[in-house]
Amino acid sequence: MALFLSTFVNRIDKKGRTSVPATFRSALASGVFQGIVAYRSFTGPCIEGCGMDFMERLSDGAQNFDAFSPEQDSLASLIFADARQLAWDPEGRISLPEDILAHAGITDAVAFVGKGQTFQIWEPEAYKAVEADIRARALAQRPTLALRPKIPAGG
């Protein structure tokens, strides 16, 4: 499966449209639904984004998601209730709904943040702050952390 990597900052035009990064689009190209699925994050002022296939796996319960511990399984139902299918136009743009924008504090620009199997949508400045925080913490914990995560099933 294709991964969502890197962070892209795109603008929102007067009509509320923003381009989904081309690499994200190609990562989602395999699905039938040409667009993204978005729902408000439970953990912060941001939007969770993924492909339809990810939602299907969430429905199956076949996968463990790093965002949820097993006992928080009921959160999945909240996700389904809050999730929207946002199809992109021929130019690869989507229109983010009003309440979505409000939840993330987004006004005129958005940051698409790759998370591997999923991605997040942030207000660019807000993400910059969170990122700096995590980075600082990583630096502080350097002695106790393995710098590079161990590879499971090393080949």
Next chain:
Amino acid sequence: MALFLSTFVNRIDKKGRTSVPATFRSALASGVFQGIVAYRSFTGPCIEGCGMDFMERLSDGAQNFDAFSPEQDSLASLIFADARQLAWDPEGRISLPEDILAHAGITDAVAFVGKGQTFQIWEPEAYKAVEADIRARALAQRPTLALRPKIPAGG
């Protein structure tokens, strides 16, 4: 899996391009994505580099609660968010983004430093300094190292 070995110093041209060492390219040739994945190191002024397969395994590992502590999990997220897919052109060159270069203090030349399963990208002079430092430290610890049991496959 092929390993990244040795250190190569290449130049950066006016368009910001630099050749990925041929041996590194052949080590990455097996993947579908013809290029490297790069992200800023948490611990020093250098760039971490790897192949897409490495990121996929990181993604698999990030989904296992057992494999990763919360700290490591947020680190993995940071890696995904900061990672860039840098495909090389027909001549085997990549263009390193501006902030990547700034993080490592790279201006007109880069050092590709093999690290086994991954590699690093340094400003050549900066790497020379840290290498000398590490080497000096190893020399200082020689008496201690000599007491360690002999390694069968040693030279």
Next chain:
DNA sequence: TCCGATTCCATTGACGCCCATGTTTTCCCA
């Protein structure tokens, strides 16, 4: 008919592709 949503078209700048060149390494043969 009016308003919103979607589609189409145009612009611009970055990026990828192509061709060319010099240098180094490898290979072949005397």
Next chain:
DNA sequence: TGGGAAAACATGGGCGTCAATGGAATCGGA
């Protein structure tokens, strides 16, 4: 073993394509 040919690699520059973006045009529902 030494020299020359040939391939591989690093490097430089021109050019076309595509992605992001803005705005006009069109479609559909109220």
